[in-house]
Amino acid sequence: MADAWRRQTSQRRLYTxxxxxxxxxxxxxxxxxADEANAGHFFDRLxxxxxxxxxxxxxxxxxxxxxxxxxxxxHDTGTQEFNFPLGRVYVWGGFYVPEYFELMLTTVNVALxxxxxxxxxxxxxxxxxxxxxxxxxxxxxxxxxxxxLLRAFPEIVIAGLFAAIVSIGxxxxxxxxxxxxxxxxxxxxxxxxxxxxxxxxxxLRAVGANWFERVRFADxxxxxxxxxxxxxxxxxxxxxxxxxxxxVGGGGIGEELKLxxxxxxxxxxxxxxxxxFTTIFxxxxxxxxxxxxxxxxxxxxxxx
Amino acid sequence: MTSMTMDExxxxxxxxxxxxRRPAYKRYGxxxxxxGTLLYLTYALWFFNLPQVMRESxxxxxxxxxxxxxxxxxxxxxxxxxxxxxxxxxxxSALGENPNPDWxxxxxxxxxxxxxxxxxxxxxxxxxxxxxxxxxxxxxxxxTSGKPVISGPVPDWVTVHDDEVVAKMGFVGEVRVTVDxxxxxxxxxxxxxxxxxxxxxFFGKPAGEVISLLVSGPExxxxxxxxxxxxxxxxxNAQWQHGDVWTKLLQTIVMAFLGTLLGGIVAFPLAFFxxxxxxxxxxxxxxxxxxxxxxxSVDMLIWALFFxxxxxxxxxxxxxxxxxxxxxxLGKTYSEALExxxxxxxxxxxxxxxxGLLVQRYGVMPxxxxxxxxxxxxxxxxxxxxxxxxxxVGAGGIGLxxWEAMRTNSNWANVFYMVLLILAVVFIFDNISNFLRRRLxxxxxxxxxxxxxxx
Numbered sequence: 001m002a003d004a005w006r007r008q009t010s011q012r013r014l015y016t017x018x019x020x021x022x023x024x025x026x027x028x029x030x031x032x033x034a035d036e037a038n039a040g041h042f043f044d045r046l047x048x049x050x051x052x053x054x055x056x057x058x059x060x061x062x063x064x065x066x067x068x069x070x071x072x073x074x075h076d077t078g079t080q081e082f083n084f085p086l087g088r089v090y091v092w093g094g095f096y097v098p099e100y101f102e103l104m105l106t107t108v109n110v111a112l113x114x115x116x117x118x119x120x121x122x123x124x125x126x127x128x129x130x131x132x133x134x135x136x137x138x139x140x141x142x143x144x145x146x147x148x149l150l151r152a153f154p155e156i157v158i159a160g161l162f163a164a165i166v167s168i169g170x171x172x173x174x175x176x177x178x179x180x181x182x183x184x185x186x187x188x189x190x191x192x193x194x195x196x197x198x199x200x201x202x203x204l205r206a207v208g209a210n211w212f213e214r215v216r217f218a219d220x221x222x223x224x225x226x227x228x229x230x231x232x233x234x235x236x237x238x239x240x241x242x243x244x245x246x247x248v249g250g251g252g253i254g255e256e257l258k259l260x261x262x263x264x265x266x267x268x269x270x271x272x273x274x275x276x277f278t279t280i281f282x283x284x285x286x287x288x289x290x291x292x293x294x295x296x297x298x299x300x301x302x303x304x
Numbered sequence: 305m306t307s308m309t310m311d312e313x314x315x316x317x318x319x320x321x322x323x324x325r326r327p328a329y330k331r332y333g334x335x336x337x338x339x340g341t342l343l344y345l346t347y348a349l350w351f352f353n354l355p356q357v358m359r360e361s362x363x364x365x366x367x368x369x370x371x372x373x374x375x376x377x378x379x380x381x382x383x384x385x386x387x388x389x390x391x392x393x394x395x396x397s398a399l400g401e402n403p404n405p406d407w408x409x410x411x412x413x414x415x416x417x418x419x420x421x422x423x424x425x426x427x428x429x430x431x432x433x434x435x436x437x438x439x440x441x442x443x444x445x446x447x448t449s450g451k452p453v454i455s456g457p458v459p460d461w462v463t464v465h466d467d468e469v470v471a472k473m474g475f476v477g478e479v480r481v482t483v484d485x486x487x488x489x490x491x492x493x494x495x496x497x498x499x500x501x502x503x504x505x506f507f508g509k510p511a512g513e514v515i516s517l518l519v520s521g522p523e524x525x526x527x528x529x530x531x532x533x534x535x536x537x538x539x540x541n542a543q544w545q546h547g548d549v550w551t552k553l554l555q556t557i558v559m560a561f562l563g564t565l566l567g568g569i570v571a572f573p574l575a576f577f578x579x580x581x582x583x584x585x586x587x588x589x590x591x592x593x594x595x596x597x598x599x600x601s602v603d604m605l606i607w608a609l610f611f612x613x614x615x616x617x618x619x620x621x622x623x624x625x626x627x628x629x630x631x632x633x634l635g636k637t638y639s640e641a642l643e644x645x646x647x648x649x650x651x652x653x654x655x656x657x658x659x660g661l662l663v664q665r666y667g668v669m670p671x672x673x674x675x676x677x678x679x680x681x682x683x684x685x686x687x688x689x690x691x692x693x694x695x696x697v698g699a700g701g702i703g704l705x706x707w708e709a710m711r712t713n714s715n716w717a718n719v720f721y722m723v724l725l726i727l728a729v730v731f732i733f734d735n736i737s738n739f740l741r742r743r744l745x746x747x748x749x750x751x752x753x754x755x756x757x758x759x
Contacts, residue, residue, distance in 0.1 A: 023565070026561070027561075027562065027565055030558045030561055030562045030623075031562060033554070033555075033619075034555070034558050034559065034562060034618070034619040034620045034622075034623050034700075035620055037551070037555055037618055037619050037620075037700065038615055038616060038617075038619055038621065038700065039615070039616030039617050039618045040614075040615045040616030040618070040620075041620075042615070042620055045614060045615045045616070048614070049614050049615075051614070052610055052613045052614045105351075106351075109348055109351055109352070112344070112348070113345075113348050113352075116341070116345070148731075149727075151689075152689065152730040152731060152734075153727065154689070154692045154693070154706065154723060154726050156692060156693050156696050156703060156706060156707060157706060157710065157719060157723050160707060160710035160711070160719075161366075161369060161710070163710075164365060164369065164710070164713055165361055165362055165363060165365050165369075166357055166358070166360075166361040167357070167360065167361065169357070170352055171352060171354070171361075174352070240604070240605070243603065243605055244604070244605045244693050244694065244697075247605055247609075247696075248693070248696045248697060248707055254605065257605075257606065258609060258697055261606075261609040261610065261613065262609070262613075273602070276603070276606070277601060277602065280603070281601060284601070
């Protein structure tokens with residue numbers, strides 16, 4: 001007995017050690033590969049790693065505010081770094097909103113609209129794709145594969161394709177992120193659907209309700225709070241996604257941020273990061289609050 | 305079941321008034337939500353200027369691009385103003401150096417016939433006259449009066465411009481006729497030169513001949529075996545750039561793997577100090593949690609841009625960006641998993657007088673390790689997708705290549721090739737991660753089953 005136990009533990013240990021060894025080998029070879037393929041090498045660049053922080057630090061910290069609110073800086077040297085010529089959106093008379101705020105608003109709106117698009121399509125798809133609720137198994141398979149494809153399809157390709165059709169800008173970003181959201185939300189939704197309590201559904205089936213009525217009156221009320229919770233989570237993710245798509249031509253704050261960093265405009269970059277940071281923080285907090293209201297603490301345990 | 309009398313109903317109503325008379329905001333909540341959503345969408349319509357964007361968009365390009373994903377075209381041009389009509393092919397034609405396609409026919413009487421889809425869709429021309437045949441109709445175009453003139457009725461698939469007649473024949477191609485040249489576009493399904501490009505000695509040879517050359521042919525390039533030469537020709541295919549594409553794809557995979565793994569390694573110990581139930585110091589926990597929040601919310605994109613500035617463009621910058629984001633994401637999920645553990649095993653180990661480290665190892669770890677690994681696998685999966693995008697801002701990998709191929713608006717077949725590769729990678733990794741996760745959750749499941757059997 002004791003022998004068998006010892007043998008088993010030693011075997012387990014061997015496997016663990018082998019597994020970790022394999023993982024470490026993969027890790028170090030990947031590190032080597034990444035380092036080789038990179039323009040600058042890790043150990044060469046390491047002493048200069050914090051150099052990029054030095055350009056981030058502005059001569060005058062007030063420049064950050066000035067950049068954000070489009071006020072001319074006294075340190076103007078004629079370059080775009082210190083004079084902030086672009087962007088005032090005059091709302092009414094002399095009252096203006098700095099363009100950065102409008103760009104941020106674009107990014108957030110892209111996220112909201114694309115999440116809405118995702119939600120509207122994902123809800124019906126998820127009922128078709130759920131094993132227990134599907135109207136037809138073949139239809140289920142088709143919808144499931146379709147959503148998988150939408151999820152895996154690189155967003156930047158869709159954005160690029162539609163940029164060629166509707167011109168570069170936020171609409172292409174909405175289509176790209178919206179399509180991705182359909183796939184991502186659809187998967188989460190149908191997993192919820194597969195866990196519904198079937199008794200309500202059976203009750204309606206007993207009185208002769210058709211598929212739409214069953215889904216509408218038996219299943220939707222059960223799953224809607226969880227749907228909302230996931231949708232709110234998706235908004236957070238989509239704000240980030242729309243920033244990234246923005247950086248490759250989808251409009252909004254991402255593009256401006258990319259330009260600012262690649263040109264080395266310290267104060268502008270800090271202003272933009274600050275703006276982005278604040279927005280993401282607000283969106284996160286608001287959606288967390290709303291989720292708590294909708295589904296209670298359960299929403300938070302579910303993700304853990 | 306007996307039905308209730310009116311009095312009973314009323315008495316229930318009186319006892320639970322809050323159930324039957326809910327506040328207005330609760331009763332009309334869904335209605336408000338719907339109205340708000342509609343209002344917002346109207347605003348978005350205005351904000352994005354959707355009607356105008358739609359008016360100015362070119363939806364007719366969509367099928368055009370999509371056909372370019374799965375097909376290629378050849379565009380011979382025939383100059384009519386030279387003494388003799390000669391076909392000319394673009395410099396980088398898929399036909400190679402000696403294009404003599406069998407669908408361009410020089411007739412004995414000096415005219416040319418180009419078969420776009422057999423004789424049913426074709427064009428025959430000399431210097432004075434072109435005859436376009438398609439859809440069962442024959443359209444003669446006279447070229448003698450300084451501009452192309454069609455005698456007789458003009459079918460709807462032919463457009464007459466000032467100095468040009470354009471005949472569209474659907475997917476298979478089109479013909480453009482002017483007084484001094486005839487331009488043909490013939491479309492083929494599939495990808496041209498996918499294996500060998502036009503410079504390769506194997507180009508244009510049928511598969512059987514290529515195989516026999518590989519197995520027993522004479523050396524085509526001195527000092528190099530035919531197999532090595534073929535491999536080199538395929539890998540360095542100028543048009544498809546297989547070598548470059550596959551290397552970039554590997555970079556993307558490596559970025560996701562390395563970033564997630566390193567993030568996990570760093571987040572692992574930090575999570576213990578951030579979990580409220582394990583760390584004794586509330587301040588440390590708060591500081592770490594805010595640190596995680598910071599790493600997460602600075603966002604992969606910003607980290608990627610910073611690290612490309614620090615390391616230069618390439619997968620190292622991408623890995624570092626994913627690494628930093630993952631410290632935040634995994635740190636948060638790990639510490640939440642730790643906070644949700646059952647305290648009893650820990651107390652049990654503690655009661656044996658074990659020190660702090662041993663308590664974690666034997667009291668906590670067995671419970672959380674499956675959750676940790678499963679979360680890490682999830683992140684690995686989603687980072688494999690995310691790595692394509694940050695590649696486009698210079699963080700290495702296939703993203704930039706994709707973006708550049710798309711911006712030229714002509715290499716859609718190359719775009720599709722890369723998309724197929726990315727899809728394959730994502731599906732394979734999804735399945736690996738799903739498989740591993742299922743294996744892990746089975747152990748938890750088994751544990752629960754044993755527990756419930758014991759009661």
